[in-house]
Amino acid sequence: MASVDRQLADNIPSFDKHEDGQAVGVSNWSGVAGQLGLIKSGREWALIAFVALALIGGMELLLRLYEVPTYIMPTPSLIAAALVRDFPLLAPHVGHTLVELLTGFAIGATVGFVLAALVTQFPLLERIIAPYILLLVTTPMLALVPLLILKLGFGYSPRIIAVALASGPMVMINSATGFRRTDLAKIALARSFGASTLQIFMKIRIPMAMPMVIVGLMVGSIFGLLTAVGAEMVGGSFGLGNRLTYYSSLIQMPQFFACIVLLAVIGISIYVFFYWLGKKYAGWES
Numbered sequence: 001m002a003s004v005d006r007q008l009a010d011n012i013p014s015f016d017k018h019e020d021g022q023a024v025g026v027s028n029w030s031g032v033a034g035q036l037g038l039i040k041s042g043r044e045w046a047l048i049a050f051v052a053l054a055l056i057g058g059m060e061l062l063l064r065l066y067e068v069p070t071y072i073m074p075t076p077s078l079i080a081a082a083l084v085r086d087f088p089l090l091a092p093h094v095g096h097t098l099v100e101l102l103t104g105f106a107i108g109a110t111v112g113f114v115l116a117a118l119v120t121q122f123p124l125l126e127r128i129i130a131p132y133i134l135l136l137v138t139t140p141m142l143a144l145v146p147l148l149i150l151k152l153g154f155g156y157s158p159r160i161i162a163v164a165l166a167s168g169p170m171v172m173i174n175s176a177t178g179f180r181r182t183d184l185a186k187i188a189l190a191r192s193f194g195a196s197t198l199q200i201f202m203k204i205r206i207p208m209a210m211p212m213v214i215v216g217l218m219v220g221s222i223f224g225l226l227t228a229v230g231a232e233m234v235g236g237s238f239g240l241g242n243r244l245t246y247y248s249s250l251i252q253m254p255q256f257f258a259c260i261v262l263l264a265v266i267g268i269s270i271y272v273f274f275y276w277l278g279k280k281y282a283g284w285e286s
Helices: 002-011 031-036 042-065 076-121 123-138 141-152 156-180 184-192 197-234 240-249 253-281
Strands: none
Touching: 042 076, 076 123, 076 156, 076 197, 076 240, 076 253, 123 156, 141 156, 141 197, 156 197, 184 197, 197 240, 197 253, 240 253
């Protein structure tokens, strides 16, 4: 009976009014994201730069005034000097982290997107794999890294697998949610003109689900970055996570915070990229 109701829902358009507000999309997935597009004038950018300089200058002043030891918290000037001086040494490790992130994320996002497409078309498959997806979402993938290292060694493989396992479920959950929010009236209209299931999926479901898909990619990539850094800290001799462990063990805090700055730049770049991607390919949802 449930399968019959689902088939009817796919064929009969619904014009119910939803009172839950605007759907989550790439332009309003957080309060910060919704405000990025509102910063347009030079005055606003100047105010943002002024606040940043005030925070950095205030931290520099306070640390010097209270003579905080460098091994506890270095001044921003020391962090900047370490970043410039040691960047040639840190650059290869940035490359290693990016290789792990991009490779693992590409694998996880591809598998997650395909599974999202399949579960929205085959409800039985969703009921079968849902417990395993829930297990992946609720289990920290870092807990599996020592086992993966034991089996695969200290190279790229265990880290890439961990990144894929961390990012894939996020992409799947958000993509499946987007596929299910497709307007049933459009599907019914397409079927009345003889459109096949594949045509409906490619021409209607994917374009209309694009905001949620991009949000899933954004969240999955951030989870992948966190997992990659954590996996590097567990074992191995390369990557920014490994440098964090190395510098903290030597109490070289300027270099330690320089690595954190580089990771912050990577994270912000991911956010900006997917925000731009959403505005370009899913800007209609706003």
